[in-house]
Amino acid sequence: MPQTLTIRTAPLPVTPAGIIVIYAGEGMPPRGAAADVWATTGLDFARVAAGAGFKGKQGQVLDIAAPNGLEARRLFVLGAGKIDPDKPATAAAWTDRGGSLAAKLLAANAETAAVLLDGHEAMPAAIAELAAGLRLRQYRFDKYKARKKDDESANSLTVTLHVPDPAAADAAIASRMSVAEGTILARDLINEPANVLGTVEFAERAAALGALGVGIEVLGEAELRALGMEAMLAVAQGSPRPPRLVVMRWTGGKPDVAPIAFVGKGVVFDTGGISIKPALNMEDMKGDMGGAAAVTGLMQALATRKAKVNAVGVIGLVENMPSGTAIRPGDIVRAASGVTIEIVNTDAEGRLVLADALWYTQEKLKPLAMVNLATLTGAIGVALGSEHAGLFSNNDEFAAKLLAAGLATGEKLWRMPMGPAYDKLIESRFADIKNSGGRPAGSITAAQFLARFVGNVPWAHLDIAGVALGSPSSETNAGWTSGFGVTLLDRLVRDNYEDK
Ligand code: BES
Ligand code: MN
Ligand code: ZN
Numbered sequence: 001m002p003q004t005l006t007i008r009t010a011p012l013p014v015t016p017a018g019i020i021v022i023y024a025g026e027g028m029p030p031r032g033a034a035a036d037v038w039a040t041t042g043l044d045f046a047r048v049a050a051g052a053g054f055k056g057k058q059g060q061v062l063d064i065a066a067p068n069g070l071e072a073r074r075l076f077v078l079g080a081g082k083i084d085p086d087k088p089a090t091a092a093a094w095t096d097r098g099g100s101l102a103a104k105l106l107a108a109n110a111e112t113a114a115v116l117l118d119g120h121e122a123m124p125a126a127i128a129e130l131a132a133g134l135r136l137r138q139y140r141f142d143k144y145k146a147r148k149k150d151d152e153s154a155n156s157l158t159v160t161l162h163v164p165d166p167a168a169a170d171a172a173i174a175s176r177m178s179v180a181e182g183t184i185l186a187r188d189l190i191n192e193p194a195n196v197l198g199t200v201e202f203a204e205r206a207a208a209l210g211a212l213g214v215g216i217e218v219l220g221e222a223e224l225r226a227l228g229m230e231a232m233l234a235v236a237q238g239s240p241r242p243p244r245l246v247v248m249r250w251t252g253g254k255p256d257v258a259p260i261a262f263v264g265k266g267v268v269f270d271t272g273g274i275s276i277k278p279a280l281n282m283e284d285m286k287g288d289m290g291g292a293a294a295v296t297g298l299m300q301a302l303a304t305r306k307a308k309v310n311a312v313g314v315i316g317l318v319e320n321m322p323s324g325t326a327i328r329p330g331d332i333v334r335a336a337s338g339v340t341i342e343i344v345n346t347d348a349e350g351r352l353v354l355a356d357a358l359w360y361t362q363e364k365l366k367p368l369a370m371v372n373l374a375t376l377t378g379a380i381g382v383a384l385g386s387e388h389a390g391l392f393s394n395n396d397e398f399a400a401k402l403l404a405a406g407l408a409t410g411e412k413l414w415r416m417p418m419g420p421a422y423d424k425l426i427e428s429r430f431a432d433i434k435n436s437g438g439r440p441a442g443s444i445t446a447a448q449f450l451a452r453f454v455g456n457v458p459w460a461h462l463d464i465a466g467v468a469l470g471s472p473s474s475e476t477n478a479g480w481t482s483g484f485g486v487t488l489l490d491r492l493v494r495d496n497y498e499d500k
Contacts (some may be wrong), residue, residue, distance in 0.1 A: 005046035005138045006158040007131045007173065010114075011249050013037075013349050016071030017114035017160065019105060019234040025083035026047075026056040032119045038077070040069035045233075049077075057081060058093070059475075063108075072114075076104060091491075092219040092410030094126045098133020099475035111154045115444050117163050124168045127161060128176035129236065134159060135180045136476040141191040146313075175305045179490045182301030185279065189293035190468065190481040193288045194269035197316040199236075201270060202289065206296050206315065212303035215249035229356040232316055235349040238273055238326025239319035245357065246315050248299045253310040253499055260309065261367035262489060263357050265350045265374035266292030266317040273320050273346030274328055286479060288350070290468035291373035292317060294485030301490050308499040316357040320349045330473040332431045337453055340431040348436040350376045350445055355453040362457050369398055369458040371492075372450070373485050374465075379442030381466030387482065388414035390463035392447035398458040402488075402495050408495075410476075411488035413462065422448045 012033055014020055022034035030038045038045055041064065047075045049055070054062040058081035067075040081093070105113050119126055138157070142148075152482050163169045187195065189205065193410060197205075203218050210216045224233055236243035247261070267288040269351075271277060277285070292315035300312040327333075331343045333352075337359040341352065354372055361370055380390040388406075391413040393399035399415055406413040424447045425437030433452060437445035447461050464484050471482040 002158045003138065003140070003154070004141045005135060006156070007161065008158070009132060009163055009169045009173070010165055012116070012118060012164060014114045014116045014162045015160070016156065017112040018072065019074045019076060019108060019110045019113040020067075020070055020072040021076045021078060021101065021113055021115040022263050023080040024077050025080045025119070028056060028083065028169055030077060033169045034116055034118070037070070037075070037116060040218040041067045041075065042069060048286045049397035055079065058097065061104055071189065074108060078104070081086070089126070090410075091125070091129050091408050094129030095133040095410065096134070096475035099137035099477075100128035100133075101130070102134045103475075103478075105159070105255035109154050110157055113157070113159045115159060115161050117161055118227070122164050122174035124165070124434050127163055127169045128172035131161065131173045132176045132180040133476050135177065136183060137478060138185060139184055139479065141187065141479055151457060153207045156430060179301045179487055181304065181488040182297035182490070184297075185300050186290075186293040186297030186483035186486050187479065187481050189296065189485070190290050191479070192286070194319070198241045199244050199266075199319060200227070202266060202292065202317050203246050206246045206248060209248055209296070209300055209303060209396065212300065213250075214299055215251070217247040219245040219247070224356075226336065227360065229360070230333040231341055231352040232318060232356040233326045234331065234333045234343065235267070235273075235320055235352050236318040238322040238323045241268070241319045245360065246317065248296070248313040250299055250302045250309070250311045252302065252307050257310050258366055258368040259312045260493065261275045261356045261365055261370040262313045263354065263359045263361050263370060263372040264292035264295035264315040265289070265354055265372070265376065266312070266315045267350060267353065268317060268319050270320045270349065271322055273326050273349060274322050275345045275347040276322050277347060283339045284469050287469040288375050290375045290481065290484070291319070291463055294373050294464070294468075294483065294489070296485040298489050299482060301486055302493065307493060309493050309497050311493065312361070312367065312498065314357050314361045314365070316353040318349075318353055320346070335453065339433065339452055342428040342431040342434040344434045345436040347349050347434070350374050351435060351449045354450055358450060358453045362455055367457060371402070371460045371462065371489065373462045373470055376463045377443045377446050377465055379439075380463040383416075384414055384466055386470075386472055389467045390443055391415045391460060392418055392444070392463070393458075393460040394418070394454065395458035395460070398460055400461055401492060405488050405491040405495060409487045412483055416444060416447070418444065418447055
């Protein structure tokens with residue numbers, strides 16, 4: 001049974017619980033109501049902290065078992081890091097704090113915890129980030145573990161956040177948790193193996209957002225053919241699983257305002273096709289729909305928090321398989337835009353899907369701006385590791401908005417260069433362009449390829465191949481995939497496109 005996490009708020013002061021949690025800043029004793037809690041133990045804070053080597057740094061914990069005077073199994077003093085009233089912590093720092101707290105509560109097998117948040121910690125937005133961090137760190141994908149470990153942690157954890165203004169905190173938490181659940185939907189979709197989540201099944205999961213008021217349109221093979229989407233169809237033709245293009249519309253904004261569009265690469269499994277990949281780590285390619293998963297998670301987030309924005313999500317779902325019906329290197333196809341493509345490498349399939357999905361989005365949905373997310377190139381991981389996703393854009397202002405959202409949320413981006421000089425690498429002898437320029441500037445030529453299917457609309461391409469899969473564990477993620485992109489793009493919407 002998966003562990004359930006309940007987060008609720010209550011007024012001050014803290015009430016008895018299995019574990020009581022207070023915070024202390026770097027080089028400072030607990031202050032305000034936290035100081036009162038500490039005082040009941042009768043312990044000398046400076047002495048205990050020095051003895052335990054606790055300095056109040058972010059991530060540190062001072063763990064007092066069976067504290068005198070408190071009805072609790074344990075008292076945790078958590079390090080809040082440097083507290084500078086002139087430089088308030090970023091949202092991401094608060095999410096990390098929540099993640100670190102979850103790790104400590106899970107390790108202690110807590111069933112109930114009471115967390116005291118007052119003073120500088122009590123801003124509703126900060127409390128909401130802490131709650132999101134708790135949930136994101138507690139998430140596990142263990143549905144296929146038939147045998148559970150004996151030392152299993154408690155199967156439910158209830159965390160009560162004691163705050164000065166519970167009503168204000170509740171509203172902020174509800175909104176932020178919608179986004180965290182969007183990230184978790186993205187993680188679930190990415191973690192799901194490809195035998196379970198094929199193109200049709202993914203489309204069904206996306207269509208389920210209809211229940212939240214999201215308009216859903218699912219295009220099948222016949223419709224894609226009628227639209228001339230030979231690039232996307234070419235990838236799909238090697239698999240018995242049919243392609244799907246799903247359009248998700250959320251209309252929470254003014255009726256006459258054009259939408260912001262999000263487009264995702266949804267390759268449910270990427271074998272490479274006839275240009276087949278090596279066996280080592282090929283299982284990771286079940287996550288080659290990470291862009292589409294982020295778009296779906298984002299649309300769920302916007303709908304559940306009833307964002308005052310018009311947004312569309314478009315995902316191109318295919319499977320890239322080698323077979324007797326698969327595309328061959330050298331095949332030439334005509335994309336829906338009319339551009340002809342020589343497919344020199346069947347493993348450069350994501351850009352073929354996006355070529356048609358981007359063209360469709362801009363022609364049919366007339367967005368005011370368009371962002372696509374894709375696990376597009378291994379090369380982006382070589383360049384940036386898992387610290388930053390690659391950002392490619394035709395518009396400096398739009399790029400700046402995305403970079404800012406990245407810094408605020410911790411889903412960081414690094415802008416990469418683009419320019420006509422790179423187009424030479426994807427010139428084809430036989431067609432307008434070829435789908436791979438080989439190893440040099442592999443991520444950039446992929447972006448140049450996508451740009452051929454984008455007109456003048458402000459556009460950004462996020463290459464998330466290095467950040468979405470095989471994530472090193474972080475404060476907010478204990479699993480294989482981070483669900484990268486949902487928090488980032490929700491922030492982009494909140495800060496720039498939402499009616500106030
Ligand atoms: N899905 C892969 C990119 C990828 C690699 C994602 C590793 C996540 C982790 C993509 O379709 C691909 O195969 N790209 C090729 C492009 C090349 C053939 C031009 C690559 O990166 O090698
Ligand atoms: Mn590929
Ligand atoms: Zn791929």
